[in-house]
Amino acid sequence: MKTWVAMYLLIWAVLLEMLIVFFPVLGYDANLDLHVLGGAVVVVLALIVYRQIRNTSCPDRIKRISRSTAQLAVLDTVIGFPLYLTDMSILGVPFKEVILFLHFVLAITIIAQASSSATAYDMWEEREFAPTPADQPRSPAHTS
Ligand code: HEM
Numbered sequence: 001m002k003t004w005v006a007m008y009l010l011i012w013a014v015l016l017e018m019l020i021v022f023f024p025v026l027g028y029d030a031n032l033d034l035h036v037l038g039g040a041v042v043v044v045l046a047l048i049v050y051r052q053i054r055n056t057s058c059p060d061r062i063k064r065i066s067r068s069t070a071q072l073a074v075l076d077t078v079i080g081f082p083l084y085l086t087d088m089s090i091l092g093v094p095f096k097e098v099i100l101f102l103h104f105v106l107a108i109t110i111i112a113q114a115s116s117s118a119t120a121y122d123m124w125e126e127r128e129f130a131p132t133p134a135d136q137p138r139s140p141a142h143t144s
Contacts, residue, residue, distance in 0.1 A: 003052040004125060007118035010045040010069075014111040017042055036084060039077045042110070046073040053117075058124045065117040069110055076106040 001009075017038040024031035050070040053063050079102055123129055 001048065003049065003056070004118070004122050006045055006049045006052065007114065007121055010042065010049055010114045011111060011118060013038065013042050013045055014107065014114060018107055018111075032084065036080070039080055043070075043073045043077050046070040046110070046114070049114075049117075053121065058121055062117050062120050062124065065113050065120075069113040069117065072106050072110050072113070076103060076110060079103050079106065 017035060020031050020038055021035045026034065046066075047070050050063075050066045053066045079099060083096075083099055083103060
């Protein structure tokens with residue numbers, strides 16, 4: 001899979017993952033099972049992106065962002081399992097709220113980082129960072 005494809009797919013997969021849990025159109029349980037499956041897809045994509053990015057000569061910042069995105073995806077999945085496996089009614093409400101909040105914040109962070117690194121990588125690959133004639137400073141004759 002091309003790296004830029006995997007990077008943009010990751011963004012859409014995380015978005016879909018959120019929509020699945022926010023809009024349980026198939027019913028709560030079915031949507032949750034789909035959400036768990038989606039979590040695996042997100043983690044695999046994030047790892048593919050990081051492995052592929054690592055082997056390019058793109059700027060280190062993009063590599064670092066991709067690495068932490070993959071780490072956050074793994075962490076979010078780890079946090080998701082107690083949410084999924086435990087009957088929430090036997091937990092204290094604050095405990096549930098804290099884990100859900102963390103799970104949610106990590107999801108937002110993953111999508112934000114995946115978006116920024118995808119754009120940066122795409123620009124690097126397309127050499128859009130190279131100055132174009134329009135970026136040249138105007139000659140003094142043009143300044144009034
Ligand atoms: C890395 C991928 C994942 C993302 C981006 C993600 C995202 C989310 C989001 C945004 C919510 C809603 C949080 C809220 O209501 O405040 C949520 C809820 C939840 N997630 Fe995930 N999740 C991921 C992976 C997983 C995995 C792998 C599992 C289980 C193994 C899981 C289990 C749950 C559960 C049980 C809920 C609570 C559903 C409810 O009772 O309303 N998540 N997730």
